[in-house]
Amino acid sequence: MIRPAAGGAAQAPEALSVVGRRMRKVDGLxxxxxxxxxxxxxxxxxxxxxxxxxxPHPHARILAIDTSRAAALxxxxxxxxxxxxxxxYGIIPWTPxxxxxxxxxxxxxxxxxxxxxxxxxxxxxxxxxLVEVAYEELPAYLDPHDAIAAADGPFIHEPRKPGRNGNVTxxxxxxxxxxxxxIAAAREEGGVVVEGDYFFEGTTHTPIEPHCAxxxxxxxxxLTVWSATQVPHYLxxxxxxxxxxxxxxxxxxxxxxxxxxxxxxxxxxxxxxxAKLSMIxxxxxxxxxxxxxxxxxxxxxxxxxxxYRTGARADGVLAAVDAEIVMDGGAYASFGLVTTxxxxxxxxxxxxxxxxxxxxxxxxTNKPACGPKRGHGSxxxxxxxxxxxxRIAEALEIDPIELRRRNALGEGTRTVNDLRVTSNGFxxxxxxxEDASAWRRKFRRLPYGRGVGVAGSTYISGTNYPVxxxxxxxxxVQLQVDRSGRVAVFSGASEIGQGVDSMVAYxxxxxxxxPLDHVRVFxxxxxxxxxxxxAYSSRVTFMLGNACIDAAxxxxxxxxxxxxxxxxxxxxxxxxAGGLAVRAGDTGTQMPIREAFNLAEAAFGxxxxxxxxxxxxxxxxxxxxxxxxxxxxxxxxxxVAEVEVDPxxxxxxxxxxxxxxDCGRAxxxxxxxxxxxxxAYMGFAEAIMEEQIFKTADQGRAGLHNAPSLLDYRIPxxxxxxxxxSLIVESIDPEGPYGAKEAGEGPLHPSIPAIANAIYDAVxxxxxxxxxxxxxxxxxxxxxxxxxxxxxxAATPAxxx
Amino acid sequence: xxxxxxxxxxxxxxxxxxxxxxxxxxxxxxLGLTGSKQGCxxxxxxxxxxxxxxxxxxxxxxxxxxxxxxELRTVEGLAIGTEPHPVQDxxxxxxxxxxxxxxxxxxxxxxxxxxxxxxxxREEVRAALAGNLCRCTGYEKIYDAVEAAARKMGQ
Ligand code: FES
Ligand code: FES
Numbered sequence: 001m002i003r004p005a006a007g008g009a010a011q012a013p014e015a016l017s018v019v020g021r022r023m024r025k026v027d028g029l030x031x032x033x034x035x036x037x038x039x040x041x042x043x044x045x046x047x048x049x050x051x052x053x054x055x056p057h058p059h060a061r062i063l064a065i066d067t068s069r070a071a072a073l074x075x076x077x078x079x080x081x082x083x084x085x086x087x088x089y090g091i092i093p094w095t096p097x098x099x100x101x102x103x104x105x106x107x108x109x110x111x112x113x114x115x116x117x118x119x120x121x122x123x124x125x126x127x128x129x130l131v132e133v134a135y136e137e138l139p140a141y142l143d144p145h146d147a148i149a150a151a152d153g154p155f156i157h158e159p160r161k162p163g164r165n166g167n168v169t170x171x172x173x174x175x176x177x178x179x180x181x182x183i184a185a186a187r188e189e190g191g192v193v194v195e196g197d198y199f200f201e202g203t204t205h206t207p208i209e210p211h212c213a214x215x216x217x218x219x220x221x222x223l224t225v226w227s228a229t230q231v232p233h234y235l236x237x238x239x240x241x242x243x244x245x246x247x248x249x250x251x252x253x254x255x256x257x258x259x260x261x262x263x264x265x266x267x268x269x270x271x272x273x274x275a276k277l278s279m280i281x282x283x284x285x286x287x288x289x290x291x292x293x294x295x296x297x298x299x300x301x302x303x304x305x306x307x308y309r310t311g312a313r314a315d316g317v318l319a320a321v322d323a324e325i326v327m328d329g330g331a332y333a334s335f336g337l338v339t340t341x342x343x344x345x346x347x348x349x350x351x352x353x354x355x356x357x358x359x360x361x362x363x364x365t366n367k368p369a370c371g372p373k374r375g376h377g378s379x380x381x382x383x384x385x386x387x388x389x390x391r392i393a394e395a396l397e398i399d400p401i402e403l404r405r406r407n408a409l410g411e412g413t414r415t416v417n418d419l420r421v422t423s424n425g426f427x428x429x430x431x432x433x434e435d436a437s438a439w440r441r442k443f444r445r446l447p448y449g450r451g452v453g454v455a456g457s458t459y460i461s462g463t464n465y466p467v468x469x470x471x472x473x474x475x476x477v478q479l480q481v482d483r484s485g486r487v488a489v490f491s492g493a494s495e496i497g498q499g500v501d502s503m504v505a506y507x508x509x510x511x512x513x514x515p516l517d518h519v520r521v522f523x524x525x526x527x528x529x530x531x532x533x534x535a536y537s538s539r540v541t542f543m544l545g546n547a548c549i550d551a552a553x554x555x556x557x558x559x560x561x562x563x564x565x566x567x568x569x570x571x572x573x574x575x576x577a578g579g580l581a582v583r584a585g586d587t588g589t590q591m592p593i594r595e596a597f598n599l600a601e602a603a604f605g606x607x608x609x610x611x612x613x614x615x616x617x618x619x620x621x622x623x624x625x626x627x628x629x630x631x632x633x634x635x636x637x638x639x640v641a642e643v644e645v646d647p648x649x650x651x652x653x654x655x656x657x658x659x660x661x662d663c664g665r666a667x668x669x670x671x672x673x674x675x676x677x678x679x680a681y682m683g684f685a686e687a688i689m690e691e692q693i694f695k696t697a698d699q700g701r702a703g704l705h706n707a708p709s710l711l712d713y714r715i716p717x718x719x720x721x722x723x724x725x726s727l728i729v730e731s732i733d734p735e736g737p738y739g740a741k742e743a744g745e746g747p748l749h750p751s752i753p754a755i756a757n758a759i760y761d762a763v764x765x766x767x768x769x770x771x772x773x774x775x776x777x778x779x780x781x782x783x784x785x786x787x788x789x790x791x792x793x794a795a796t797p798a799x800x801x
Numbered sequence: 802x803x804x805x806x807x808x809x810x811x812x813x814x815x816x817x818x819x820x821x822x823x824x825x826x827x828x829x830x831x832l833g834l835t836g837s838k839q840g841c842x843x844x845x846x847x848x849x850x851x852x853x854x855x856x857x858x859x860x861x862x863x864x865x866x867x868x869x870x871x872e873l874r875t876v877e878g879l880a881i882g883t884e885p886h887p888v889q890d891x892x893x894x895x896x897x898x899x900x901x902x903x904x905x906x907x908x909x910x911x912x913x914x915x916x917x918x919x920x921x922x923r924e925e926v927r928a929a930l931a932g933n934l935c936r937c938t939g940y941e942k943i944y945d946a947v948e949a950a951a952r953k954m955g956q
Pocket of ligand 2 (some may be wrong): 258904937
């Protein structure tokens with residue numbers, strides 16, 4: 001197994017023949033020709049179609065469910081309710097607060113109460129109409145502050161310990177250094193203390209593929225579930241536990257996933273329902289969510305109410321940071337325990353903080369549960385904090401890029417909360433966006449209405465610990481070599497569009513010297529791949545990449561040994577590259593790689609190896625909670641955004657975003673750029689357009705999603721999306737595979753504050769609440785105009801032209 | 802049930818589907834042509850885009866019946882033999898398909914565009930793709946691929 005340091009083995013770029021090139025993906029053509037088979041593309045013989053009945057109430061007791069009329073409908077094969085699957089589950093083992101279908105209480109509009117399997121979708125829908133549920137409505141909480149204030153109940157969940165507030169899912173209070181002394185020092189020594197309240201409206205993932213699952217229980221007692229999931233291993237565990245099956249009798253298959261972004265990273269009701277309905281009927285059962293159901297299943301970004309106090313000395317160096325956060329968790333815990341820690345723990349880079357304190361509280365509310373969305377838990381604080389930095393820069397009359405430079409954390413260090421930081425290319429990121437955007441010519445120099453803004457950020461390359469405690473590796477592959485020269489890699493990792501299957505092929509081709517198209521990657525099937533924990537927390541390239549290196553090098557050593565013997569050379573003189581084994585310094589001595597494999601097979605027997613990776617355990621402090629947020633390596637990002645604001649309408653046109661991201665090493669720059677652009681796009685979307693809102697009681701239907709469609713929940717089209725310019729920075733991490741770190745989530749963070757800061761540069765208003773929609777911006781402009789006569793004249797269209 | 806006769810990707814096909822079936826449902830569930838995707842089933846996402854008489858249309862908003870007697874192309878019909886269509890090839894080269902779920906629809910919109918406008922400007926490409934949501938790429942690499950394909954096809 002690769003333990004840290006042994007792993008990455010940073011290599012000089014000239015020594016690499018595959019890694020670092022602009023390459024195709026292993027599944028690119030399958031996707032471009034319509035041949036890739038997603039879950040809903042699978043049709044099994046005799047397959048039934050399932051549907052889930054959902055609660056119309058935000059909070060109610062279930063008094064009775066009568067399924068008899070539904071069950072009697074022609075074409076209906078089975079009906080199940082919560083009582084058929086009474087075991088609770090939750091992605092975090094300490095907070096199992098969900099049932100596959102509600103047993104006695106519904107907690108949001110859309111909570112599942114019954115499921116049917118029928119010959120076709122129309123019949124299944126008709127059957128749902130015949131299920132009769134008697135509810136007793138309960139008071140609903142839509143605001144986390146109200147839920148927290150109701151310390152004596154009524155509670156959305158029964159408290160886990162008597163006397164606790166059942167509406168609070170998690171409280172984290174951590175302090176590092178003396179915050180009050182830092183704030184006082186900043187005040188006394190000519191520095192500045194900036195205070196601000198910020199609100200981040202929740203947003204959701206909206207992958208273009210809706211969730212889909214198929215269950216098949218066969219006569220031998222084996223259950224197979226195909227699902228569009230990011231976490232086949234965790235799904236495997238929970239299916240076995242909830243359905244009371246031996247995990248060895250459960251198989252999870254994960255076909256290519258049509259986008260996820262965190263929205264498919266825990267078990268969902270449909271997976272349990274297809275399994276149970278198939279166990280009852282003995283027939284395959286498929287459930288495909290409607291787009292509306294995707295909005296209800298949610299697990300997207302939590303709404304955060306944030307208050308920050310940030311002190312800096314006269315030279316702009318940070319003195320103290322103090323944060324108070326209330327998080328709206330929705331109806332279930334989901335990953336909330338982790339989110340609550342991340343809300344504070346991930347803010348401590350890329351800037352040095354001598355003192356830092358955060359107090360985060362996650363409340364239950366009667367809305368769809370929030371969870372992890374790309375940049376889990378840290379996108380909201382990053383928005384607030386980077387706006388705070390902009391305000392400090394302005395108060396101290398320091399250029400905001402220069403301010404960030406002065407506070408840069410550096411490499412090979414520890415953060416104030418004791419996270420170990422290895423490589424760090426943040427300063428280079430700042431320099432690149434500064435140059436590429438022509439910052440110096442633009443900042444505070446553009447005409448009214450036009451502006452630029454900057455922001456920085458950091459993100460983890462995987463979490464140090466799995467969601468359930470164990471000492472086994474976090475990532476593993478199994479590799480097998482055929483006499484033809486073909487190398488098969490069995491990978492537990494989940495391809496969700498990020499390109500992990502391709503990454504596996506690049507690494508193995510690099511190590512074994514085989515052509516890329518001689519590597520076959522088999523993935524996403526718990527029956528024949530080793531465990532990988534899943535596609536979340538940007539863990540896969542770092543961890544699985546190292547596991548691939550581990551496996552490939554085991555085979556490579558065998559091949560080098562036998563070929564060296566044949567040539568009377570030293571093993572390290574045998575190079576594998578370009579389809580050949582070649583003697584170093586003597587290119588005349590060579591043999592086709594297939595022959596080299598055959599020699600090795602003759603000497604050692606069937607050729608293959610496993611490889612795995614586990615995280616180093618000395619990368620965090622020892623206080624309670626220190627492990628959450630710890631990662632073997634951190635990526636760094638800086639953005640500059642340029643905007644044009646129409647003061648008459650409040651419409652913000654984001655013209656361009658320059659994205660510089662330190663990904664350690666770009667194993668395939670095409671894919672890294674794709675992640676950077678996709679991330680910046682998604683951040684832009686949250687900044688300007690996306691809004692997850694629910695109706696209030698006054699609006700007639702408390703807790704009803706206001707816009708559960710891709711038309712009403714607005715996500716950017718090609719015409720909305722700004723020009724995105726990606727600039728790759730490679731800091732070559734000592735432990736990453738060839739030096740690589742994450743690229744899939746970090747580059748989302750700075751989009752939002754960079755746009756907020758650019759709006760300020762353009763029109764002089766601070767946007768403290770998301771999204772920066774025309775009404776919000778217009779109102780902020782009006783308020784500013786009322787406050788200052790100067791702003792008033794500047795805000796008139798005459799002054800703009 | 803009704804019998805629908807379609808000319809799809811050059812083949813004459815017939816199948817029995819419920820009368821309310823959309824073209825998308827007929828393709829996917831009636832004919833097993835699962836390349837066209839369903840992202841919303843109500844005209845919002847563009848994943849189901851196909852080419853009908855040379856125009857990009859949303860197959861989830863088209864009744865199967867309406868496509869009868871017309872020339873229908875789906876993502877499965879863009880390649881020529883084992884040779885991918887230049888747009889498909891450039892999508893692969895440019896990394897324009899991440900999860901790939903929007904890709905069949907975007908390919909159909911792109912091909913329909915290039916057939917009526919062989920060398921579109923970036924603004925024209927953006928406008929032609931405005932009905933196809935992609936949640937992964939930020940669109941940049943998609944534009945690059947369409948433009949590169951236009952250049953290839955012009956050669
Ligand atoms: S499925 Fe047709 S537009 Fe979304
Ligand atoms: S590639 Fe995933 S939606 Fe476009």
